[in-house]
Amino acid sequence: MHNRASTYTCLSFHPLCLPITSLPPPVFPRASTYTCLSFHPLCLPITSLPPPVFPAGILQPPFYHPAFPRSLNYGGIGVVIGHEITHGFDDRGRQFDKNGNLQQWWTPSDVSQFYQRASCMLDQYGEYEVDEVGLKINPVNTLGENIADNAGIKISYQAYQNWRKNNEETVMLPYVNLTHDQLFFLNFGQIWCEINSPEAMLTKIRSGQHSPNRFRQLSVVLE
Numbered sequence: 001m002h003n004r005a006s007t008y009t010c011l012s013f014h015p016l017c018l019p020i021t022s023l024p025p026p027v028f029p030r031a032s033t034y035t036c037l038s039f040h041p042l043c044l045p046i047t048s049l050p051p052p053v054f055p056a057g058i059l060q061p062p063f064y065h066p067a068f069p070r071s072l073n074y075g076g077i078g079v080v081i082g083h084e085i086t087h088g089f090d091d092r093g094r095q096f097d098k099n100g101n102l103q104q105w106w107t108p109s110d111v112s113q114f115y116q117r118a119s120c121m122l123d124q125y126g127e128y129e130v131d132e133v134g135l136k137i138n139p140v141n142t143l144g145e146n147i148a149d150n151a152g153i154k155i156s157y158q159a160y161q162n163w164r165k166n167n168e169e170t171v172m173l174p175y176v177n178l179t180h181d182q183l184f185f186l187n188f189g190q191i192w193c194e195i196n197s198p199e200a201m202l203t204k205i206r207s208g209q210h211s212p213n214r215f216r217q218l219s220v221v222l223e
């Protein structure tokens with residue numbers, strides 16, 4: 001039965017974030033019995049409190065490589081990790097309590113301040129137009145992802161600065177005369193490279209939860 005969504009922390013609402021053993025109803029905690037085919041590490045029963053899980057497939061360039069300077073890794077997989085953690089506190093994640101139940105646990109004042117701040121992102125993203133299809137981004141559908149994008153890069157950049165307080169980069173990129181702060185943002189830009197057909201872009205705009213990648217990249221560093 002899939003009528004127990006409130007007991008999951010599948011914040012992406014990915015249709016595949018459902019228990020494989022749907023008959024009988026799920027037993028907790030059994031993280032391994034879930035089919036979360038997206039990269040959402042939070043698609044796990046919160047009661048098991050596992051560390052975030054990232055499929056091995058994402059641990060490769062441009063997101064991560066053990067030989068990369070840390071600046072590239074923080075600008076890549078670091079941003080993704082920050083993004084996923086933030087989903088626990090976005091417009092959907094905030095509605096779940098510590099046990100993964102859909103339950104209001106914030107004070108009314110917290111909720112009101114949350115939406116006050118979130119409305120800035122609604123305004124910001126609602127202005128972005130995707131020229132090739134002549135449509136604007138749906139800022140409501142994409143709000144949770146936009147929140148996670150904005151917080152994810154801040155978290156990772158701060159984590160990188162913290163790491164550098166006690167460590168030094170030992171790997172330099174040959175032929176690239178950029179500082180490590182610049183490399184952080186260079187790789188952040190690289191992870192969002194994509195090409196879409198107009199049809200795919202239309203689908204993304206009409207029903208996607210993510211903003212098109214060019215806006216996922218530019219909006220968080222320009223605004």
Ligand SMILES: [Zn+2]
Nearest residue numbers: 083087145148
């Ligand atoms: Zn996300």
